[in-house]
Amino acid sequence: LLNKLIESLLSIAPSGMTRVQTMACGSCSNENAFKTMFIWYRNKERGYANPSEQEVGTCMINQSPGCPDLSILSFMGAFHGRTLGCLATTHSKVIHKLDIPSFDWPIAPFPKLQYPLEEFVRENAQEEARCLEEVEDLIVKWRQKGKPVAGIVIEPIQAEGGDNHASPDFFIKLRNIARKHGCAFHVDEVQTGGGTTGKFWAHEHWGLDDPADVVSFSKKLLTGGYYHRDELQPDKPYRIFNTWMGDPSKNLFLSEVLNVIRRENLLEEVTRSGKALLQGLYALQTQYPHILSRARGQGTFCAIDACNDATRDSIMIKARNKGLFMGSCGEKTIRFRPTLVFKEYHVHQLLNILNDVLAEHK
Amino acid sequence: LLNKLIESLLSIAPSGMTRVQTMACGSCSNENAFKTMFIWYRNKERGYANPSEQEVGTCMINQSPGCPDLSILSFMGAFHGRTLGCLATTHSKVIHKLDIPSFDWPIAPFPKLQYPLEEFVRENAQEEARCLEEVEDLIVKWRQKGKPVAGIVIEPIQAEGGDNHASPDFFIKLRNIARKHGCAFHVDEVQTGGGTTGKFWAHEHWGLDDPADVVSFSKKLLTGGYYHRDELQPDKPYRIFNTWMGDPSKNLFLSEVLNVIRRENLLEEVTRSGKALLQGLYALQTQYPHILSRARGQGTFCAIDACNDATRDSIMIKARNKGLFMGSCGEKTIRFRPTLVFKEYHVHQLLNILNDVLAEHK
The missing domain is CATH 3.90.1150.10 (Aspartate Aminotransferase, domain 1)
Structure with missing residues (x-):
């Protein structure tokens, strides 16, 4: 089984990532990636000590500090799935969102680039700078509100939202903002991963050695799941767990698909x-x-x-x-x-x- | 494909249920079952009219009334999964809940029966009555709070929480309370479904023709999913949707499993x-x-x-x-x-x- 993982998912791990967690679908992948970021963030906050009695007590009844008021920052136009956690970061179509309770999490503008790009170099750079500034403002504002941003989630190309692109420079700066404010950086490659952008992962176009803390995938990868950096490994077993944890047969299919991708360039x-x-x-x-x-x-x-x-x-x-x-x-x-x-x-x-x-x- | 569904999942549909929605795992099943109940509840509230402009506008930014403050009532000791929506109704172990943001949803006590049952008939009846009273109090309280209970979710036997049983009378009365207050009644048979209780569904032991509005399943059924009554069918396509919507190959396996169950009694x-x-x-x-x-x-x-x-x-x-x-x-x-x-x-x-x-x- 481990060999099959090495031949399939681990052979295409994004730069800087040595760990992968399979899941049965894209939404479950993002839900559990969010959980991984929350767990990481709280462990940092409590200095990797054991949880307090108050945390243990309140978590069972959905209350803070056990269930802390943490948030995930997402972008207007984003699509990250339709389960309740994912849906709180999805903002592309009314039909996805209407009537479903949600979280008060910050939503930043995604750059609206003008085309053709070569005619709007200055305007587009300004637009991206405006969005990045707004991201920093929101991180500060939500920290002040008592709902700190544990992670930022973004698609390398906003797909459902209208195929909205941003420059590598935008993503590089965003990744740095996440680092500066102690937020995890989660790149959702559910639509973009698997080769259609000409690289296996769309984020490879940014040219970073350390592009993200978490990269989630599904669709073309045949199984859902997410990669993450060592640092985000939960401190205890069974914190991230469910009955099936994906389906190992999909890894067999994937390793054959990868063979074809390589053999036929x-x-x-x-x-x-x-x-x-x-x-x-x-x-x-x-x-x-x-x-x-x-x-x-x-x-x-x-x-x-x-x-x-x-x-x-x-x-x-x-x-x-x-x-x-x-x-x-x-x-x-x-x-x-x-x-x-x-x-x-x-x-x-x-x-x-x-x-x-x-x-x-x- | 439809024939395979008829031979497999639809051949074991709980009483009163003609519709089934497959999903890739138990958590996704419950998440989407919750969404189905929220959509049904809001459609009742707005009289099946189109959503208002305000609803359309606010839903994209996670705010009420588009993302309404609805809740799901669950029971202390329950386990309904580990994605963020499910987790807000799960209250069995600290390891599931700690560090994950949650919703302010009502949590009722589940009866703590004394054994042997025949020696504690009066005490157990009182205990169940106390829990039912608390359920009604919570429904009223959360309505007053502006977070009406759209659905009640319960396991026929609380499994992760310690194999906690209640009498058929308790469940029958709970089902009536749900009906009286206009809440959907969701029976989570992820652990109990599939025959181990001696009936295919544990809720069959209650002897009701109309046991629930929603019944979710996974595990022994080989695929996740949920049944629901006609009335809970969402008003538009794609309100409940994702990429894979389960895996049809699992239905093939299931129809063979069902054949064996029947053939070998x-x-x-x-x-x-x-x-x-x-x-x-x-x-x-x-x-x-x-x-x-x-x-x-x-x-x-x-x-x-x-x-x-x-x-x-x-x-x-x-x-x-x-x-x-x-x-x-x-x-x-x-x-x-x-x-x-x-x-x-x-x-x-x-x-x-x-x-x-x-x-x-x-």
């Missing part, structure tokens, strides 16, 4: 077809500027905005009727999520169909 | 060996009254208390060294959780080993 393929796809999307938005804008992407993890949601939906339906299935996210975004075997000739097929649909569009 | 076997096991435990506690007490059980879902936790642990280790593996729960309880193929001759093997261990015990 699929990450290079993704980089190549991603470039062709993005170039094609640039060309389409130049040709149809009244319909399309903001083409963006990393690897084949690409997206483009329509002028409004009705147009977006109509383009998607017409394309589907011609054999091209695309997804949507955010308010008016078309998102591309091809598999890892998506080659350059598939890109041309895709662009031809999309071009036909746009040419017919009134 | 395993529920009758469980009833027979459960009776023998409980009789044997009664005999042992009569023989070793300074060590054992409170033998109790339903089917083979049996337990007995040791005089203290050190004795309990020592008995368990000695028995294990003689080939008998038992579990623990609560403070000083030994619990029995044999599989469904546990026959009467296994009971005698078990009792012989346990008798040897007790005879040697100083």
